Every structure is written in C-alpha cells, then in structure tokens.
Amino acid sequence: MTVAIRRALGICIIGAGVSIASGVFANSADEIRIGQTLPYSGPLSGFGVIGRAQEAYFNKLNAEGGINGRKIKFISLDDAYSPPKTVEQTRKLVEQDEVLMMFGTLGTATNNAVHRYLNGKKIPQLFVLSGATKWADPKAFPWTMPGMAAYESEGVVYAKHILKTKPDAKIAVLAQNDDLGKDYVAGFKRGLGDKAAKMIVSEVTYETSSPTISSQLAALKASGANVLFGAVVGKFSSQMIKGVAEIGWKPNLMFVPTSASSITFLEPAGLDNATGLITSSYQKDINDEQWAKDDDVKAYFAFMKEHLPTADARNTNYATGFLNAHLITHILKACGNDISRENILRQATSMKDVRLPLLLTGVSVSTSKDDYLSFQQLRLRRFNGKNWEGFGELLDDQ
Template sequence: MPAFQLRLAAFSAAVAVLGATSSGALAQKKYDTGATDTEIKIGNIMPYSGPASAYGVIGSTEAAYFKKINAEGGINGRKINFVSYDDAYSPPKTVEQARKLVESDEVLFIFNPLGTPPNSAIQKYMNTKKVPQLFVATGATKWNDPKEFPWTMGWQPNYQSESRIYAKYILKEKPNAKIAVLYQNDDYGKDYLKGLKDGLGAKAASMIIVEESYETSEPSIDGHIVKLKSLNADVFFNVTTPKFAAQAIKKMAEIEWKPLHFLNNVSSSIGSVMKPAGFEASQNIISSNYLKDTSDPQWKNDAGMNAFDEFLTKYFPEGNRVDASVMYAYTVTQGLVHVLKACGDDLTRENVMKQAASIKGLELGGLLPGIKVNTSATDFAPISQLQLMKFKGEKWDLFGDIISGDVGG
C-alpha cells in the first residue's frame, strides 16, 4: 500500500477512535457504590415489629412494586435490588441498620425509612456520609432543610402544615373551643402540637386546656383518654400512631366522650385503625388526606385506581386494599421510580438528590386530583397540599377545597 494511503488509513482509524471516545465521554455512565450497568441497590428500614408494626406493610408493598418494575425490565435496563431491614421503631436499632446498609450492603441510598425518632437518629450520619436519606416516611417539618441537611428529603405533607389546617377549621367552626391534645412524646408528636399552636396563634393559650403526652412503650393509652374526658374538653386532637389511635377511638366510645375529634393523617387508615376501632365508634372524626381512599366508590372507574388494583392483583395479592399504608407505599415508590428514570446513566448519589430536587408538577395515580409533587433546590417538601375529610358510615368523605400546607400562622 502506498505511503499516502497508509497515512490516510491511519488518520481515518485515529478519527474513528477519537469519535468513539468523545461520544463515549458524552454518554459516559457514572456510578457510585450501589449502582452498576445491571443493578441499583436500594436500602430501606421499617418497623416490621414493635409498637409501630402496622406500618411494616409499607416495606412489603415497596418490595412488591420493585418486583413489578423488575418484571417489566427494570429502570433504564437496571434491576432493583431492594434490601429492607426491621428496626422495631427503635432509634438505636435504626442506627445499626443504617450503618449495615451503607457500610456492608453498600446501597446507593436509603429510601423511605419510617418514623420521626428513627430518622432523627440517622440524619446526621447519612448527611456526613453523603448518602441520600430519600423520601423519608414521616411528615416532620425538619426534613425540609436543604441548607443544613442536603442529603435528607421528606415526602408527605409535613405535620405542622397539617395541624395548621385543623387550627384554621377550629377557629372558623368552633372559635370558643376547649381543646385537649394527646400526643406521642417525641419529635413527631411535638411537631403536630407546634403546628396547632402556630395555627391558633394568640388564642392557643386560652383554647388548649391540656397537652397530654404518652410513650410508645405504654401498652395502652386508656388512662389518658379517661383523664382527658374528665377535663370537659369539647375538641380532641388525637396525635397517635395506628395502634394507639384505634385504642383511643374505642375507649372514647366506651366512656361516651364525644368531642369534635381530629385524628392525624398518619392514622387515618380504614384497614389498620377505623375498622379495628369499630366503624360505629369512628363516626364524624375529621382528618385530612392527599391520597385517594381505596374504599371510596367515587374512584371506581378512575385510571389511577385501576392501575393500583392491577398492581395488587398481579404483584401483591396478600396486600390489604383498604389499608391506606398500601396506597401510600405504592405512590411514594412511583415517585422514586420517576427520580431514578430522570437520573439516566448518572447514578451518583449527588445526581439522585439533584433529580429528587427537580420534580415539577408530577401527577401520580394515587394522589387526589389537583395535588402535585413539586421540589426545588431550596424546597425539599414534595407534597404540601391536603383536603379535609370526615368519617361517615364505613368511609371517609372529602369536603372543602384542596388546601395548601403553607397556611399562615
């Protein structure tokens, strides 16, 4: 071959190599620990045992949803490896499980770990390690602090916003109310109490006649309910987790205490609270929601609800359809799938947080119409809207408008 042809061939080969490397650089795959060409390893911590075990179904639903995702080919061709551990709602155990997931299982991030005290116990650790603590399953207000804790993000409307919505309703409908509050003695309970006080403003001191706390280690809260009735309160704000919420509703019926009863959203599940407490005892309780209620016939022909039912039939037939925690888990997992799809081939922890903080107007099938997911680099509260609802017969009836959680104090 003549020299000039050899040079031309060599030049063409060099151009081809250059082209391949530059286009390769453009589409370069980036991974942190926990992600590869074939897999995304996700950690999770749930109270499968202990005082908040009613929430364990959230982890089981998420595992089933990832099974569906994997059966459909995964996310951008990668299968999900979901590693979920029990912490029995005990913060020291949560710390142990978080370390195990990050340091020995080497997950990319921890998704939807449950409970305010458990998440509070690992927040500094996760942020020091720069591992996302993503879409935590608790509405504490402190998860929306991107400046101090850029690796922690909430999901559901925060507790203070929810309480302010109840306060607004009380001020309008019962301005001379005598309010009794029962709350769990931890950050979760105190957050709700703060929101109520902020919402009532100057009237809080005269309207709230008792603030009664309980410990999760107590087997029963019956004694607290008897005490609150004796103080003649005509409004009761019930800030309890499912097991204790059902106990409170039952005991109130037994001793015939009938105040205007507000129940925090985290315990509004028909399957794990209202039904065990007794439908008759649960009448006229007021709560709020941002998710569709699976037992409400108005969603019978709704596309989002039909998709949810198909998922249950195929991947989670043992799931209790009327347990609100199942719909919650289904929806938050869809939110995560949206984030991971947006990450493309850049599966670094930094990009996971970047995409989670760039959600605009996301509508998910399980959310009430009009409620959308929105985040930004300065706003780590994905959902901040709610609608009030009242328990009638065997279901919740929505009433009023969709209210933004950013309610003025």
C-alpha cells in the first residue's frame, strides 16, 4: 500500500469519525438540538422577535441545568418568509446541524415548502405558526402539528359574533388568495350557516404579490356593506385598516385575524384608524389592563426584564414566543430519558388539559393521535385605540 493511499484512507476514516461523532452528539445524553426558521428579514420581519424570546427562554433553562439534564441547542435561521429560502435553511438544519426536530416555523407557504420533506424523513415539524387546517392531518402527515388556533375556527367565532350582535348585517369579505384566506372564509361561511349567501354582499381577493389593495377596498365599500371581515396578514393588515379610513368607509364591525393583531401592524395604519377593530385570542393580552396584576403576566414581564432587557416587552410577538417555548418544554420534559423523534411525537399527541403561562382562564391544551389541534377555544378582543380589550365568553368552532 502506497503512502498516498494510506494517507487518503486515513483522511476518510477521520472524516467518517467526525461525522459519526457529530451524529451521536446531536442526540446525545447532553444535548437536544431544535431547529427553526423565521423571517428575521423581509416583509414579515416583525415576527422575528418570536425566536428571540424563545432563544432567551432556552438560555434561561440551560443556565438552570437544562431539561432532564440535557442542554437545549436552539438554532433559529432567517428564511425571510421566502419558501425557497425555507427549504435551503431547513435542509441545512436537518442535514448539517442534525437537529432533532423543527419547531415554531412561521407561515403557511414556508411550512408547506418543507412539509413533505420533513414527514418523509420522519422529523417532527411541531407547533407550526400557521392556522391552516392542513397542519392537523395526522393520517397523511403524522409528523406535523399546528401551534396556533385554526383559521377556520377563528372564522366561525367571528361569524357567531355577527349573528348575535348584528343579524341583519351586510357583509364584505376581503381575503388573501391562498390557503390562509380560503381557510378563514370557509370557517366564516360555516359559522354563518344557511344565512351566508344572503348576508355576504361582496367578496374579493388579493394576491400576496400585489402592491396595494386599494381597488378591492373601493369595490367592497361600493357594495353597501356595513361589516367588513378581512382575512389579511402582514402589510395588507395595515393597508386595509388605513385604506378603509382614507376612503371614508365606516363599517359597524371590522374583523382581522389574530395573526394581524400585533401592534407592529396597527401602528403603520394609525392607531386611531384601528379603534373598534375586533379579533380573537386564546392567550392573555399582556397590554390589557385587566391582566396587569395577573401572575402569568407579571412573570412574563419579569422574564423579559431579566433576559431581554433592551427589548420592547409590550410587543405581543415576544409573548407568543414565550408561551410556545413553554409548550415545547412541556413536551421535552414529558419525554424523560427517551428523546427519540418517535417519543417526541408521542408526547406531543397525547397532551391532556395542559395549562401554560399566558393562556386565558379556562383554556388548556389537549391533543390525541387523531386530533392535532392544540388551541380550540378563543375569546374576542376589541382595540380601544391603545391596546386590545377582551370581551365576552370563551367560544369554540362548534
């Protein structure tokens, strides 16, 4: 055997040893690797703080000894809310960083881009930050679970409120032309039941690539509608709120999804223009005065002050990250010493009446192998010009 061949074989053996060691270390008794992609740049970069809150929470856990003696290695990468970038970053996390699971990736289109890939590799795609119904399909995609209320459930809740408070409403519907918009509208119409055809007087859509929605708003106003339901997100939330005010339209009721309720999207539209806006939630609003002395809310602000002292703790996206970090922590603690992907999925799909910090009173998380929906109860909220105020009782989509 020549020296060159021996050297080449030596290099291969060393390289293989590093690869094997890396694979063992990723799932060792010392570490749990969690992967995530979020829009830290691009049009939805405001949601990036969700990951910052989670990173801070995992760092806190690590300082306290980790979970069942293991430290969390949380790797959250920027996908700019671009599906091709999500694919690139997810493959890196899985194939190079060897993460045990994906957690809390945001967006319908972005998660859809890696849906089959992750299920094909049997890698948990847990608590997706999108309310599309497709994430709760245990038969076709058993490794994927949603991490927020279903869009259809929200739509039903808004319809119930209209039927109760304004049964003679003339409703205009503005929806994003994708799975998100279709799910919201489907739930909304289901909630209206056989009255939907008569009550909805105008229904238009927009593309996510559209620069503005001015023409759609003008058409909806011209219909004579006095209630507006907008299945909108991101910049289109701001455009809808501001646009309605600019054309002098004053619907008696105006709704936006929970995902469009962040102050990040209300401020560009003008908080005065957003006054009276209605949305829903399953968690306590950290800025609502009724929760100012609540133990969960005080614990959240204490956490932010200690671990993210320069952040705007009143940004509700941080609170979302805080709550969901507790959710995945509950799963990992329940796994005990078995942190296999199979056991992680088993624990995630067998939760029963789990209470988490910041959940509304009466709301808990229950799942089963046949029901992947984590959050199914909602309470309506109304914007008062400064913050959101909860009202009414807990509602569900039944």
